Amino acid sequence: MQESKQEYFYLWKNRIVLPDDSIVTRTCFGVTGNPDGRINKYEGHNGHRVQFDHVWVGPYRPILDLESHCKDAFNDHRVIGYRNFRYEWIDETIPFEQVLEWVRWETQDHPSITYHGTIGDNDGFE
Numbered sequence: 001m002q003e004s005k006q007e008y009f010y011l012w013k014n015r016i017v018l019p020d021d022s023i024v025t026r027t028c029f030g031v032t033g034n035p036d037g038r039i040n041k042y043e044g045h046n047g048h049r050v051q052f053d054h055v056w057v058g059p060y061r062p063i064l065d066l067e068s069h070c071k072d073a074f075n076d077h078r079v080i081g082y083r084n085f086r087y088e089w090i091d092e093t094i095p096f097e098q099v100l101e102w103v104r105w106e107t108q109d110h111p112s113i114t115y116h117g118t119i120g121d122n123d124g125f126e
Contacts, residue, residue, distance in 0.1 A: 004059035008035050008116065009066050010052035011103065012042075013096045024092035026079065027099045031067045035119045051120035054100060058113035066113065069106060074099065 015025050032038040042050040079089040090099055107113045
């Protein structure tokens with residue numbers, strides 16, 4: 001039997017300046033098979049160093065299910081953008097720690113998903 005491809009589910013937070021110049025912190029979540037490549041893309045879009053604060057790893061299907069459950073759980077607080085596209089960004093009304101605790105709860109008894117730690121580095125941006 002072929003081994004399942006490993007995927008990563010990540011959480012990170014980003015401070016964002018809104019059009020009214022207020023600054024908020026939002027939580028981003030997602031799935032990738034290549035965390036380093038995904039971090040590079042975020043850095044290219046944001047113009048600053050990015051760190052995935054918490055990462056879980058597991059087989060493709062369970063990780064995709066985790067992302068789907070996260071989308072459902074926080075659906076009413078996901079950021080809506082152009083043409084009403086709902087992003088994998090949770091608005092500032094939900095603290096990062098609340099999302100983190102939800103993911104910990106969701107994965108606590110899942111034998112194929114393990115906590116991986118942090119990926120990335122916030123030491124300057126050149």
